[in-house]
Amino acid sequence: MCNLPFEVEMRWNAEFMSPSGRVPFIKCGAFVVSELEPIVQFAANKGVTLCGRLSTEEKAEMRAYMSLITNVLVNAELYISWVDTDTFNAVTRVRNASVYPWPLGWIQTRSKRNNVIKRLKALHWYDKTLDQVLADVEQCCNSLSQRLGDRDYFFGTPTELDALVFGHVFTIITTRLPCRKLADIVRRHETLVALAKRIDEQYFKRP
Amino acid sequence: MGTVHAKAQHNEGFGQVGGLLGLDEPLEFDEEPISKPSIKLNGVRARVDRVHVDGLNRTKDDIIRCAVDDLFHATDFEDVILRAHKVRRALDATGCFRDIGVYIDVSSGPGATPEGLEVTFQVKELSRIVGGINTTVSENEGNLVIGVKMPNVAGRGERLQAEYSVGNRSTSNFSVTAAKPFLRSALTPVLSASVYQQNHEYPWSGYRLLDRGVLLDLAFNTSPATKHNLQWEGLVRETSVLSKTTSFRVRESSGPQMKSVLRHIVTIDHRDEPVFPSRGSWLQFSSAVAGLGGGVAHVRTELQAQANATLPQASNVVLQGTCAAGVLHDVFGSELADRFFLGGPASLRGFAQRGVGPRADGLSLGGTMYWATGVHLYAPLPFVAGRGGLAELFRSHVFLNAGCLAHPEEGESLVSALSEARVAAGCGVALRLGRVARVELNYCLPLRAAPRDVTAPGLQLGVAAHFL
Numbered sequence: 209m210c211n212l213p214f215e216v217e218m219r220w221n222a223e224f225m226s227p228s229g230r231v232p233f234i235k236c237g238a239f240v241v242s243e244l245e246p247i248v249q250f251a252a253n254k255g256v257t258l259c260g261r262l263s264t265e266e267k268a269e270m271r272a273y274m275s276l277i278t279n280v281l282v283n284a285e286l287y288i289s290w291v292d293t294d295t296f297n298a299v300t301r302v303r304n305a306s307v308y309p310w311p312l313g314w315i316q317t318r319s320k321r322n323n324v325i326k327r328l329k330a331l332h333w334y335d336k337t338l339d340q341v342l343a344d345v346e347q348c349c350n351s352l353s354q355r356l357g358d359r360d361y362f363f364g365t366p367t368e369l370d371a372l373v374f375g376h377v378f379t380i381i382t383t384r385l386p387c388r389k390l391a392d393i394v395r396r397h398e399t400l401v402a403l404a405k406r407i408d409e410q411y412f413k414r415p
Numbered sequence: 416m417g418t419v420h421a422k423a424q425h426n427e428g429f430g431q432v433g434g435l436l437g438l439d440e441p442l443e444f445d446e447e448p449i450s451k452p453s454i455k456l457n458g459v460r461a462r463v464d465r466v467h468v469d470g471l472n473r474t475k476d477d478i479i480r481c482a483v484d485d486l487f488h489a490t491d492f493e494d495v496i497l498r499a500h501k502v503r504r505a506l507d508a509t510g511c512f513r514d515i516g517v518y519i520d521v522s523s524g525p526g527a528t529p530e531g532l533e534v535t536f537q538v539k540e541l542s543r544i545v546g547g548i549n550t551t552v553s554e555n556e557g558n559l560v561i562g563v564k565m566p567n568v569a570g571r572g573e574r575l576q577a578e579y580s581v582g583n584r585s586t587s588n589f590s591v592t593a594a595k596p597f598l599r600s601a602l603t604p605v606l607s608a609s610v611y612q613q614n615h616e617y618p619w620s621g622y623r624l625l626d627r628g629v630l631l632d633l634a635f636n637t638s639p640a641t642k643h644n645l646q647w648e649g650l651v652r653e654t655s656v657l658s659k660t661t662s663f664r665v666r667e668s669s670g671p672q673m674k675s676v677l678r679h680i681v682t683i684d685h686r687d688e689p690v691f692p693s694r695g696s697w698l699q700f701s702s703a704v705a706g707l708g709g710g711v712a713h714v715r716t717e718l719q720a721q722a723n724a725t726l727p728q729a730s731n732v733v734l735q736g737t738c739a740a741g742v743l744h745d746v747f748g749s750e751l752a753d754r755f756f757l758g759g760p761a762s763l764r765g766f767a768q769r770g771v772g773p774r775a776d777g778l779s780l781g782g783t784m785y786w787a788t789g790v791h792l793y794a795p796l797p798f799v800a801g802r803g804g805l806a807e808l809f810r811s812h813v814f815l816n817a818g819c820l821a822h823p824e825e826g827e828s829l830v831s832a833l834s835e836a837r838v839a840a841g842c843g844v845a846l847r848l849g850r851v852a853r854v855e856l857n858y859c860l861p862l863r864a865a866p867r868d869v870t871a872p873g874l875q876l877g878v879a880a881h882f883l
Contacts, residue, residue: 221670227659235663238776309710312651312673 209366209411210256220307245274248368258367270362270369273355280348281376283333284390287341290324291334294386338389346393353397360406373400374407457493464522464531470538474511475570481599482506486534495519499534509598510574511567512538541566551580552852552878558582572596586614604635619769621661621778622669624752625653644680649673649709654752662776668750673709678702686723690847691793691810693733696722705753712746713753719881735791737883739818743783754781757820758869760877763787764816765839765859770869772820780822786833787818789883796844813842814857816883838863839870852880 214234219225226233226242233242234250241250251257259267289300304320305313328334333341352373356362361370380394381401395401466483482505489495499517506515515538522531545564550557560580568575574594581587594607613626628650636642653671679702686695698720706712719739726732739762741755756779757763758770769779791814796806816839821832843857855877861870 219667221667224655224670225666227656238663240659240663240666308671309673309708312671312710315651316671 209258209371210251212251212256244368244372258365259363261365262363262367266363270367273352273362273369274372276348276351277372277376280344283328283331284341284345284348285376285380286324287328287333287336288338288385288387288390290321291328292338292387296321298386338387342389342393345390349394349397349400353399356399356403358399361403366407370403370407374404377401377404378408457491459492460530461489461492461495461532462528462530463487463489463495463534464527465533467533467535468538469535470512470540472540473570474509474540474567478509478571478598479506482509483534483536492532495532495534503536505598506536506538508603509567509572509596511540511572513541514539552848552880556582556586557878558588572598582614586616588613602635602637604633607632607634616657617769618657619767619779620751620756620781621657621665622751623655623657625655626650628652640683640685642682642684644678644682646676646678646680648676648678650676652752654750662778664775664780665751665778668752672711672748672750674705674711675707675709676703676705677707678704686721689850690853691733691845692721692723692735693725694723696720705749706746711748711750711753713749714744714746715741715753717741717755729794731795733791733793735793736789737791738786738788739883740786741784745783751781754783754822755785755820756781757785757787757818760855760857760875761879761881762883763818763837763839764789764814764855764857764875764877764883765841765861765871766837766864767869767871770871771818771837771865772868773822774867774869782820782822784823784829784833785818785820787816787883789814789816793845808847810845810847811842812845813840815840817863818883835865836863837861837865837868841875843875848878852878853882854878855882 222231222233223229227240228242230243232244232247233240234247236250239250241247248257259270262270288295290296301317304317307313308316325334336344361367362373363369377394377400381391381404383391385391463486466486468479468483471479483502485505486495486498486502489498496519499519503515503517506512515536518535518537520533520535522528522533543565545566547562547564549560549562551560552558558580559582560578562576562578564577565575567573573596574592576592576594577590578592579587579589588611590609590611590613592607592609594605596603596605609630609632611626611628611630613624615624615626617623628648630646630648633645634642651671651673654669656666656669681700683698684695686692686697698718700716700718702714702716704714717739718741719737721735721737723733723735726734743749743754745753756769757772758766758779759768763771769781772782772785773780791812793810793812796809796811817836819833819836821829821835823829823832839859839861841857841859843855843859845856846854848854855875857875857877859872859875861872864870
């Protein structure tokens with residue numbers, strides 16, 4: 209969206225190379241910056257920003273929506289991929305272990321699952337049932353689509369909030385999971401899906 | 416108490432040996448001159464009628480029988496003493512006993528032959544469980560080790576050992592080892608299995624390792640000086656970087672990796688003493704193949720050798736030559752931790768720890784091949800008169816060492832990569848720590864270094880079990 213040149217490289221150990229232990233991260237010269245917000249901050253320090261013309265209130269609002277996504281959608285995704293038994297067995301376990309030789313894959317998957325469960329427990333998400341989780345997602349989507357209304361982007365022009373929403377929505381609707389409910393809920397919010405498609409066509413059009 | 420009887424045998428020879436002969440701890444038997452040979456011992460015919468082993472409790476009879484069997488083949492009295500000493504060593508080597516005393520007496524009672532002898536070994540078994548706190552040194556790190564050992568668990572020299580150690584670089588390790596010697600077979604193999612967790616921090620390269628693994632080891636001797644180790648090691652190695660600013664080249668190698676290694680180590684040791692030898696040579700050749708399962712495949716060979724000679728002009732000046740070389744051939748997945756590193760007080764003196772070879776952002780990246788060599792001249796401390804006492808723990812030395820570590824890229828010639836020799840000279844004092852390690856304090860002068868090397872001119876202190 210900023211028209212910055214970049215190159216995507218796949219690495220089996222990307223998660224461990226990242227300074228914070230999470231993806232994505234960028235390497236720019238000697239700097240290694242991980243996760244969306246620090247990356248946006250890093251770009252802003254270099255004078256490249258998408259929300260420069262937003263007012264302070266709008267910026268605060270954008271932050272609020274972004275944290276809503278990290279608090280709800282991220283945890284819901286973690287819940288479904290690591291706690292929901294069907295999804296875990298059919299998708300997560302296979303995918304997570306695929307980069308490691310046996311039996312390291314099994315060990316790594318187990319320890320990662322324990323970490324995710326520990327995190328969800330601390331946030332009181334682990335005690336929830338799948339329906340409660342889906343209800344939370346529903347609410348989150350509702351507020352997002354209400355904010356979006358019938359505009360093209362949340363704040364008229366593309367911002368990092370649009371990027372974040374695109375990342376999550378696009379992944380949820382294009383990934384085949386045994387648990388279809390999550391995708392169904394998101395698909396019901398047509399404006400969000402339309403936003404994701406718009407961004408996909410505009411920025412990720414493959415020749 | 417176990418008693419072993421010899422078969423009755425009727426010999427014509429006649430010899431009288433009276434009295435009781437006690438051998439108390441004859442550790443260096445071959446150097447001990449028999450002081451008053453009033454009787455020529457090898458002229459006295461003798462035969463062992465009985466062997467008593469006193470103090471056996473849970474040690475099984477069959478291994479004792481096997482160990483003392485040798486004694487019954489003795490034909491004269493000198494032979495009896497020599498063989499008794501050998502048996503004593505063999506019993507000591509089982510690791511089941513604490514004090515072993517040997518008493519030889521003429522045999523009496525029914526079945527005693529005229530020239531017959533009775534040999535009594537008085538042993539004290541080690542207690543069932545032994546605990547200890549000691550310190551160890553490895554690659555410039557000191558560790559406090561808390562250990563629990565259960566010797567001779569099942570009566571045939573089996574050992575169970577658990578260790579927990581905390582290092583001065585705040586790393587913690589543990590290992591649990593079970594070992595089973597096969598005392599009755601030829602080559603006296605020892606099979607051991609261990610489970611371990613090891614933490615290592617390498618600030619010179621900016622990474623930290625957490626190894627968790629299983630090690631199976633079969634050790635055997637093909638000659639008294641030649642020892643072989645056949646090992647299989649399966650481990651999960653977690654590499655992580657030390658700080659946020661660590662070079663990306665180091666960062667790239669982080670993450671968990673599984674490695675399965677088959678290793679053979681042969682050690683030939685003809686030295687008279689491991690820490691400050693005065694003669695003899697030592698050689699260790701280790702070759703490892705990784706890649707039977709796991710995500711790392713390579714072939715790694717390393718050779719280390721040492722030769723010592725006392726100068727003919729001065730009886731207490733020792734000339735020592737050492738050399739080491741290694742080659743790593745990567746097939747896939749080999750990372751920083753598999754590579755060779757050179758430099759530091761215990762390897763190439765005069766350079767900082769891991770100070771030689773390829774670097775990125777001040778961190779050592781290691782190389783796939785190296786060579787190193789050194790010449791030392793050891794002498795006792797100057798200005799200290801007489802032998803013995805505390806001065807025996809010290810040696811002064813002058814040295815010159817050279818080496819090269821390279822990571823040849825595709826197309827680069829090996830000869831040119833390995834011909835960039837780094838040279839350093841110096842002198843210093845070495846102090847022995849027990850029979851395994853030593854401390855060196857040297858004044859070093861790097862004579863030749865590559866532009867990116869980190870030299871360490873001046874005083875350098877090193878603690879290690881093995882020095883170049």
